[in-house]
Amino acid sequence: MNFDKKKLSNDTLLDLYKKILKPRLVEEKMLILIRQGKVSKWFSGIGQEAISVGITAALDSDEYILPMHRNLGVFTGRNIPLYRLFSQWQGKANGFTKGRDRSFHFGTQQYKIIGMISHLGPQMGVADGIALANKLEKNGKVTAVFTGEGATSEGDFHEALNIAAVWDLPVFFIIENNGYGLSTPTNEQYRCKNLADKGIGYGIESHIVDGNNILEVFNLLTELKASMIENPRPILLEFKTFRMRGHEEASGTKYVPQELMDMWAEKDPVDNYRKFLYQNNILTKEYDDEIQFEIKKEIEESWTIVNAEVEIVPTYEGELNDVYKPFDFEYFPPNKETENIRFIDAISNGLKQSMERHEKLVIMGQDIAEYGGAFKITDGFVSQFGKERVRNTPICESVVISAAMGLSINGYKSIVEMQFADFVSTGFNPIVNLLAKSHYRWMEKADVVIRMPCGAGTQAGPFHSQTNEAWFTKTPGLKVVYPAFPLDAKGLLNASINDPNPVLFFEHKQLYRSLSQEVPVDYYTIPLGKAALLREGNDITIISFGAAVHWALETLDKNPEIKADVLDLRTLQPLDTEAIYSSVKKTGKVIIYQEDSMFGGVASDISALIMENCFKYLDAPVKRVASLDSPIPFTKALEDQYLPKGRFEKELKSLLEY
Numbered sequence: 001m002n003f004d005k006k007k008l009s010n011d012t013l014l015d016l017y018k019k020i021l022k023p024r025l026v027e028e029k030m031l032i033l034i035r036q037g038k039v040s041k042w043f044s045g046i047g048q049e050a051i052s053v054g055i056t057a058a059l060d061s062d063e064y065i066l067p068m069h070r071n072l073g074v075f076t077g078r079n080i081p082l083y084r085l086f087s088q089w090q091g092k093a094n095g096f097t098k099g100r101d102r103s104f105h106f107g108t109q110q111y112k113i114i115g116m117i118s119h120l121g122p123q124m125g126v127a128d129g130i131a132l133a134n135k136l137e138k139n140g141k142v143t144a145v146f147t148g149e150g151a152t153s154e155g156d157f158h159e160a161l162n163i164a165a166v167w168d169l170p171v172f173f174i175i176e177n178n179g180y181g182l183s184t185p186t187n188e189q190y191r192c193k194n195l196a197d198k199g200i201g202y203g204i205e206s207h208i209v210d211g212n213n214i215l216e217v218f219n220l221l222t223e224l225k226a227s228m229i230e231n232p233r234p235i236l237l238e239f240k241t242f243r244m245r246g247h248e249e250a251s252g253t254k255y256v257p258q259e260l261m262d263m264w265a266e267k268d269p270v271d272n273y274r275k276f277l278y279q280n281n282i283l284t285k286e287y288d289d290e291i292q293f294e295i296k297k298e299i300e301e302s303w304t305i306v307n308a309e310v311e312i313v314p315t316y317e318g319e320l321n322d323v324y325k326p327f328d329f330e331y332f333p334p335n336k337e338t339e340n341i342r343f344i345d346a347i348s349n350g351l352k353q354s355m356e357r358h359e360k361l362v363i364m365g366q367d368i369a370e371y372g373g374a375f376k377i378t379d380g381f382v383s384q385f386g387k388e389r390v391r392n393t394p395i396c397e398s399v400v401i402s403a404a405m406g407l408s409i410n411g412y413k414s415i416v417e418m419q420f421a422d423f424v425s426t427g428f429n430p431i432v433n434l435l436a437k438s439h440y441r442w443m444e445k446a447d448v449v450i451r452m453p454c455g456a457g458t459q460a461g462p463f464h465s466q467t468n469e470a471w472f473t474k475t476p477g478l479k480v481v482y483p484a485f486p487l488d489a490k491g492l493l494n495a496s497i498n499d500p501n502p503v504l505f506f507e508h509k510q511l512y513r514s515l516s517q518e519v520p521v522d523y524y525t526i527p528l529g530k531a532a533l534l535r536e537g538n539d540i541t542i543i544s545f546g547a548a549v550h551w552a553l554e555t556l557d558k559n560p561e562i563k564a565d566v567l568d569l570r571t572l573q574p575l576d577t578e579a580i581y582s583s584v585k586k587t588g589k590v591i592i593y594q595e596d597s598m599f600g601g602v603a604s605d606i607s608a609l610i611m612e613n614c615f616k617y618l619d620a621p622v623k624r625v626a627s628l629d630s631p632i633p634f635t636k637a638l639e640d641q642y643l644p645k646g647r648f649e650k651e652l653k654s655l656l657e658y
Contacts (some may be wrong), residue, residue, distance in 0.1 A: 001267065003215045003276040010282050011217075017277055018291055020053045023072040024270050025295050026082065027251075029303070030089075034249050039089065043103060044245035047212070050269035051176055051239045053077055054217030058225060064130045064410070066114045066145040069104055070176070070243070074146075080621045082302035092309045097442050098322070099312040106442045107409075114409060115442075120147065121156025122430045124173065125399035128160055129414075131169040131234075135386055136412070140229045144172040150181025150244035153196055159399035164234035165202045166394060171234045172221070173204075176211065183255045199236035199458055211239030212269040234242040240343035242267070304636075323476050323503045325445045329414040329527050334491070344512035346486035347451075347517050348377045349491040351415070353523045355385050358413055361497065364391045365398050365417030365451075374419045375453060375512060397427030401450065405434055408447040413497060419456035420507065422466045434501040436477030445500040447478075449493075455508040455547055455595060456627075456643055461634035466547065467595045471600055472504045473573045479528060480573040482506040484549040486517040488570055491526030493654020499528065501603055508547045515550070529574035533583070537563025540656055541583040543606060544593040545569040548644070552593050555649050562656065572602055580606065581614055588619035591655055593648060598626035620658035625651050 005013060027046055033039040045052065052073030067074040070468050075085055088095030089103060096106040107114040109341055114130070116123045134141040151157060152175060164171050179186060192198065199206030207224075210216050217239070242264035246252045253261065277283035341349065356360050363378060369392040372379030381390045393400045397418065404414040418424050424431070435446040456465040459472050479501055479631060483489040489507065496503040501557035534549070535556065542552050542564050549568045556562055565583040569576065584590045590610060592603040603624040610622050625644045633639055640646065 001213055001278075003213065003273065004219070005215060008219075013277065013282055016053065016214055016218060017273060017283060018295075019057060019077050020049050020073065020270055021291065022076045022295050023049050023053070025292065025301060026072060026076065027297050029275060029571065031249070039101065043069035043247070044243070044249065045072050047244035047264060048176060048178060048241045049073045050214035050217050050273070051174065051241060051397045052146075054214045055172070055174060055221050058218050058221035059142065059144060062112055063141050063144045064112045064114060064127070066116065066127050066143070067104065068120070068123075068146045068148065068176075070178075071104070073106070073444055075111075075422050076114060078113060079535045080108070080111055082298055083305040086302050086306040087309060090306055092306060093312055094306070094309060095488065101441045101619045107444055108442070109409075109444070110222070117433055117437075119161075119429055119433055119516060120151040121154035122398070122402040122405075122434050123147075123158055124160035124640075125163075125402025125430065126406040126409065126434070127171050127173075128164050128167075128169055128399060129403035129408070130410045130573075131164070131171045131406070132167060132362075132403060133407050133410035133412050135167075135169060135232060135611055141227055142170045142172060142228050146174045146176060148181065148443065149175060149177040149179075149195055150184070150189060152198065153189060156398055159394075159396035160402075161199070161202045161204060161234065161236065162394055163396060163399055163403065166334070167206050167391075168233050169230050170226070170232040173234060173236045175236070175238045177238055178241050179260075180243060180247070180256070182247040182251065194238055196236060196238035204234050204236050206236040206238065207651065209237055209239045212267045212272070213241050214273050234324055246634055295510050303513055310390030310504045320360070323440050324479075325443075327500050329495070330525065331527065332494070332523055332525045334487075334524040335522045337521045338518040339521055340516050341486060342513055343489055343507075343515045344375060344377060346490040346517075347493060347507055348379075349408055350490040351378065352381065352384070352512060354494055354497045355381070355389065357523060358427055358497065360411060361413040361415065362391060362407060363394070363415045363417065364393050364394060364404065366393055366419050367527060368392060368417055373417060375509065378417070392413075397423055398430055401430040401448070401558045402434060403425040404448040405430065405438070405446055406496045408445060413447045415449045415451060415497065417451045418453065421452035421468055422463050424450065424452065424468070424471075428471070431472070431502070431504075432475045436475045438477075440477055441502070446502040447500045449496050449503045449505055452504055452506045453509045453512075454506050455510050456632050456639055457510040457547065459634055459636050459639055462631040465632040465639075467506070467508070469504070469506055469572055470596055473602055473605070476571060477502065479503045479571070480506070481528060481571050482545045483570055484508075484511070484546055484568050486515065488526060488532065488568075489520050490519055491524050492528065492570060494523060495525040498525065503528075506546065511549055515599045526570075528571045529572065529576055531576035531579040532568045532570055533565060533579065534568050535564060535566040537565055538587055539563045539589070540652070541565045541567060541587045541653075542591040542593060543567045543569065543580060543590060545572065545602075546595055548593045548595050549646050555652065559649070559653075562652070575606070577609060579612075580610065584610055584614045588617055589655055589658070591623040591652055592626060592628045593644065594624075595643065596626060597629045598624060599629050601626055620655055623651055623655045
């Protein structure tokens, strides 16, 4: 192995040796502990340390790194105390996730490390978002994100490279090509000769690097980083290396030919670098022994600390209080001056005033810049706020949502517009597994609002008409807002943008231009989690949200003899159970009216809550009215049959007669 020290001083060369030796010695300790049954699981990076260590050493301590399972050298290279890492791996309180996640599934703002989720791909989009924030700040910082050769087959990899190329984002995409995705060899994963060649398709500079040569890694990264600061751009780096242990220790390596193991053993990054230092009289055996003694001493002392640390004692309150990031809601009362505007104008007005209020708020979506979006809600925004903050995106919902998380991590707020709520399915993973769980896992906010134009009634067919709120109300950590009136839409949207938690904001597109209302001119907020009592009566409680609220009101206007409480939920998560129970206890009968199909919808959970908490007050069974349990059809006659509008009045009267 050829080591070229270039102009590096002996002090730097020795520092790199200490950095590459430390994760190796930690790993050797972990392998002993696994055999002793004191550690349950371990993902080994033995043989790959030069990549993690070299990259981390080349970056500044305030530049974000997004590592994976086998990148212990990133964590030790950022000088995280070993007792904290051990505590994390053992599920103790001094770790980074309060025992809620294991191994390297965590992030830490203190050390500017953002860990991955098991789905791998989304972290590349997060890196895009972090880099975008750096670019907007013009701070000259770069970001490095790791992935394995296996994850390069995921859609997020391609989306992330594409958007980084289009936006000229200063990101190092690091591929650790270690030969196997668990047990699947590379010849069963892709057909190109080198993964670095994939950069060509995206117009991205790429390099193939000896991942076992720490000086090659460090020198190249140092050189590329300097050029990236002068010329911000993404760079794809394929590091050729090998995994000397199993995917995780329980997997073993029986599927690997022995001659391959022997070949790579000769390329050991630690042993070969040590030999180089010895041969050039930079490191002596005595000093090497001293270094190893100090590291091993730190390891043993840290392990002792963790063993003495008490086990976490679970509490319901402790767990539930961390699902969302706490924050102080700031109430801005509506002013007296109003204007009569449409639902769509209220949304646009709220967005504009929020953009004015929050200088670090970015809107992203397909065709939202000069074109103004599919529904023209952001028309004129580019001229006022510029294309840096009103960003057209390629068709890549998954990575755009992940990038929104990256913006949040790096100090920005973001709004992602789904062209139609239906299309959110291609971004489902980062919403339910990344945004929703980040605060619970490692206390990191996800300051993201996802706008969801939704709903039927326009004969748009199965892929443009869904009202899919139930996909998200099921997932702890998400907030779901669904206004029915222009006044509520503006105030709730402003509040959602202020909220540091991820919000799915549903906007029924049939209401966009068909509904007008007097709306305060200036900025105001309406708190999430508070239902609105639109009408009062003692006969029955009607609970609804979205367009179905208006359908319910139309039914009551046709039947003035029915005196009902009409409760517009406005927010589905958090749910205003106090308002629901209060009304049900008063009327004794309740009908829940939703546009979504019946089974698994929000109405089902509300019905169960009422039965569990208000049973003794009920004079009749709880009734749900919803659309058919089928996809949404296109033709008007079929769509009219699908929707519950034609069935609600009959069900309402039947329940009143019970």
